[in-house]
Amino acid sequence: MSAIKTRLKEFKLSGIYASYEERIKYATDKSLSYEEFLEMLLEDEVNNRKDNSYKKRYAKARFPYCKNIEDFDFGFQPSIDKRIINDICTCQFVKEVRNVIFLGPPGVGKSHLSTAIGIKAVLKGYKVLFTQVNEMLANLYFSKADNSYYAKLNYYLSPDLLILDELGFKKIPAYSADDFFEVISKRYEKGSIIITTNKEFEAWGEIFADFVLASAIIDRIVHYSTIIHINGPSYRTKDIKKKGGIDK
Numbered sequence: 001m002s003a004i005k006t007r008l009k010e011f012k013l014s015g016i017y018a019s020y021e022e023r024i025k026y027a028t029d030k031s032l033s034y035e036e037f038l039e040m041l042l043e044d045e046v047n048n049r050k051d052n053s054y055k056k057r058y059a060k061a062r063f064p065y066c067k068n069i070e071d072f073d074f075g076f077q078p079s080i081d082k083r084i085i086n087d088i089c090t091c092q093f094v095k096e097v098r099n100v101i102f103l104g105p106p107g108v109g110k111s112h113l114s115t116a117i118g119i120k121a122v123l124k125g126y127k128v129l130f131t132q133v134n135e136m137l138a139n140l141y142f143s144k145a146d147n148s149y150y151a152k153l154n155y156y157l158s159p160d161l162l163i164l165d166e167l168g169f170k171k172i173p174a175y176s177a178d179d180f181f182e183v184i185s186k187r188y189e190k191g192s193i194i195i196t197t198n199k200e201f202e203a204w205g206e207i208f209a210d211f212v213l214a215s216a217i218i219d220r221i222v223h224y225s226t227i228i229h230i231n232g233p234s235y236r237t238k239d240i241k242k243k244g245g246i247d248k
Contacts, residue, residue, distance in 0.1 A: 015048025016041045054122060061118060061128040064165075069116040077109055077232040085113065088226065089120045094161050094192045099225040102196045106169075107234025110196035114163050117194060126160040133167045136183070137176040156183050161192045168199035168207050177208040181217055188220045195221065 008017040023044065027037040069089055074082045088100055100117070102110040118128045136156060143152035156162060162183075172180060187193060201218050205211035 013045055014052075015045035018048065019044045053125075057122045057125075057127060058119075061122055061130055063115050063118060063130050064111070065115065066119070067112045067115040068119065069113075072109060072112055072116065073235070076235065077230060079231045080109075080113075080228065084226065084228065085117075088117055091117075091121045091124050091126065093226065094121055094124075094126050097189055097192055097224065099192055099221055100194045101221065101225050101227045102194070102230060103198075103200060103227065104230030104232075105198055105234070108230040108232050109235055110198075110230060111165055112235075114165060114194045114196050118161060118163050121161050127158070128161045128163065129156065129159040130163040130165065131156070132165045133172070133180070134170050136164065137172060137179055140179040140183075141176055153179075153182065153186075157186050157191065159191065161194065162187065163194045163196075165196050167195055167197040168203070171206070172208050174209055177210055177213055180208070181213055184217050184220050189224070193221065 005017060005020060008014075008020065020041070023037070023040055026032075027040070032040070069085065072085075074080060074085075093100060100114075102113060104110055115130065118130055121128050140149065140152055140156075143149045184193070199207060201222075204214040204218060208214045208217070
């Protein structure tokens with residue numbers, strides 16, 4: 001037994017290694033054939049590798065928290081068509097290299113929805129990266145100091161799905177607007193994007209302090225996009241009301 005488990009470890013068959021003794025007992029009790037026993041062990045290995053692959057992709061996605069679509073209160077936000085969200089959660093848009101844009105005021109669930117969709121994409125085997133817009137731009141800006149810019153740019157270009165959160169919460173410095181355009185233009189028709197923003201498209205010129213550049217960015221993002229406007233109350237206000245923090 002020990003010699004077999006040593007071999008399993010050498011061959012990096014960790015799924016079979018973990019279940020081997022339990023499977024031997026099960027196969028003996030059920031009088032399984034050699035073929036059935038081998039099939040069961042191989043299934044353990046496949047499942048273990050899938051699980052490890054998911055865990056690695058999830059960690060690399062850098063989600064700020066775990067938010068599932070099942071936890072979203074659609075009744076609180078009737079402006080959202082649940083059927084459209086469920087369709088997006090199939091992640092067909094990632095396969096088709098399309099984008100999703102969530103527009104709405106703070107607190108209406110944009111980040112929750114984008115995270116939940118990102119988790120669905122990870123479950124389906126896609127590489128995902130979640131980042132706040134200003135964090136991404138700061139990383140790109142500072143990477144120029146040590147000549148790692150193109151490596152850092154590739155970091156944002158390589159995922160199947162890039163989630164850009166909180167566009168418009170802070171004005172983008174002029175020196176970073178070009179970097180944002182670089183990411184958008186290089187992902188155009190090559191990788192999907194989800195953007196959450198509290199600004200309507202008409203105000204994007206103010207975000208980038210350049211209306212021509214903003215127009216070029218919008219043109220590339222909107223071309224293959226599902227745009228979801230969320231008009232409703234803040235979930236944070238809802239939670240405060242429940243605690244009796246403000247008048248109802």
